[in-house]
Amino acid sequence: MAIPSGPASAWTDAERVMFDFVDAYDRAYETAAGQLGLSKAQACVLGRLTSRTAMGDLTAELGCDASNVTQIVTRLEAKGLVQREQHPHDRRSRQIVRTPKGSQVYTRFERSFEFPRAAIAHLTSREQKHLSTLLHKAIGGGITGPGAFDA
Amino acid sequence: MAIPSGPASAWTDAERVMFDFVDAYDRAYETAAGQLGLSKAQACVLGRLTSRTAMGDLTAELGCDASNVTQIVTRLEAKGLVQREQHPHDRRSRQIVRTPKGSQVYTRFERSFEFPRAAIAHLTSREQKHLSTLLHKAIGGGITGPGAFDA
DNA sequence: TATTGTTATACTCTATAACTATA
DNA sequence: TATAGTTATAGAGTATAACAATA
Numbered sequence: 001m002a003i004p005s006g007p008a009s010a011w012t013d014a015e016r017v018m019f020d021f022v023d024a025y026d027r028a029y030e031t032a033a034g035q036l037g038l039s040k041a042q043a044c045v046l047g048r049l050t051s052r053t054a055m056g057d058l059t060a061e062l063g064c065d066a067s068n069v070t071q072i073v074t075r076l077e078a079k080g081l082v083q084r085e086q087h088p089h090d091r092r093s094r095q096i097v098r099t100p101k102g103s104q105v106y107t108r109f110e111r112s113f114e115f116p117r118a119a120i121a122h123l124t125s126r127e128q129k130h131l132s133t134l135l136h137k138a139i140g141g142g143i144t145g146p147g148a149f150d151a
Numbered sequence: 152m153a154i155p156s157g158p159a160s161a162w163t164d165a166e167r168v169m170f171d172f173v174d175a176y177d178r179a180y181e182t183a184a185g186q187l188g189l190s191k192a193q194a195c196v197l198g199r200l201t202s203r204t205a206m207g208d209l210t211a212e213l214g215c216d217a218s219n220v221t222q223i224v225t226r227l228e229a230k231g232l233v234q235r236e237q238h239p240h241d242r243r244s245r246q247i248v249r250t251p252k253g254s255q256v257y258t259r260f261e262r263s264f265e266f267p268r269a270a271i272a273h274l275t276s277r278e279q280k281h282l283s284t285l286l287h288k289a290i291g292g293g294i295t296g297p298g299a300f301d302a
Numbered sequence: 303t304a305t306t307g308t309t310a311t312a313c314t315c316t317a318t319a320a321c322t323a324t325a
Numbered sequence: 326t327a328t329a330g331t332t333a334t335a336g337a338g339t340a341t342a343a344c345a346a347t348a
Contacts, residue, residue, distance in 0.1 A: 039313095039314060039315075040315090041314080041315065041316095042314090064315090064316070064317085065316070065317050065318080067316085067317070067318080067319095068315070068316055068317070071314085071315080071316090072314090072315080075314080090324080090325075091323080091324060091325085092322095092323065092324045092325070093324095
């Protein structure tokens with residue numbers, strides 16, 4: 001379930017807007033995936049496979065249990081969107097690749113997932129830069145790039 | 152699964168930072184809920200019950216299927232965190248209320264979910280206002296309040 | 303007949319524990 | 326013995342369809 005919009009006790013305006021933003025983002029992501037018959041997790045995994053990736057690396061990147069990734073990959077494979085291949089040297093290891101169909105589907109997903117582009121389109125280029133800086137700082141990343149606070 | 156961090160094809164910096172922000176928010180939410188033995192959805196529902204709420208209203212607010220809400224409420228009830236009550240006039244309808252224990256648990260959840268407060272704490276008060284304005288505009292809400300673009 | 307909520311069912315995500323094959 | 330990945334299993338979220346009770 002996406003985190004729902006709505007009031008939550010004693011939040012400040014800033015906290016509330018963050019909540020709404022995250023909610024809108026999550027819902028848009030799920031909707032875009034669903035239109036292609038994908039779950040959020042499946043779209044996610046598909047999106048990471050820009051190149052041949054070992055199961056272990058995929059697991060580490062996703063930050064969840066290996067058995068979980070096994071199943072998601074199995075479902076994607078059943079849909080013909082990815083393939084498991086042998087690692088050239090270590091026969092224990094598997095490498096996952098997108099099939100052409102998988103790449104095509106993911107491209108469609110990206111086109112369909114308009115939220116980030118739309119969000120940016122609502123802002124001037126100066127505002128875009130400023131938003132990036134502020135979000136980065138909010139996450140705890142400090143100052144991003146040159147001219148960070150020139151607005 | 153939380154949307155994972157990581158590169159996704161051809162995103163701009165701004166798109167990427169949005170992604171990271173949403174990811175961090177979602178993970179923090181899930182972690183805070185998990186520490187209290189709650190799923191994201193359960194914490195969510197519990198948080199909405201600041202007052203007696205009909206199932207139908209809850210369902211509308213969450214934007215998901217009614218059967219789904221039924222089950223989440225059933226699990227919360229089994230944990231003693233909410234109660235189902237009769238509607239005074241319409242005997243078809245049920246109203247959900249938090250128990251004292253439910254309120255206590257949700258208070259603990261809010262204390263535990265530090266992400267929004269921490270994010271804000273990384274910013275000056277002027278930056279906080281600016282971030283609110285930009286996020287609101289990015290969602291499509293237009294100008295929020297007075298002094299929106301004075302930075 | 304229409305509405306409120308539940309039940310039955312099926313699929314997916316998720317984790318833990320036990321397992322196989324390989325190193 | 327340690328590592329890569331899978332299988333078995335269980336709990337939870339989600340939706341669809343069918344249903345009961347009430348309006």
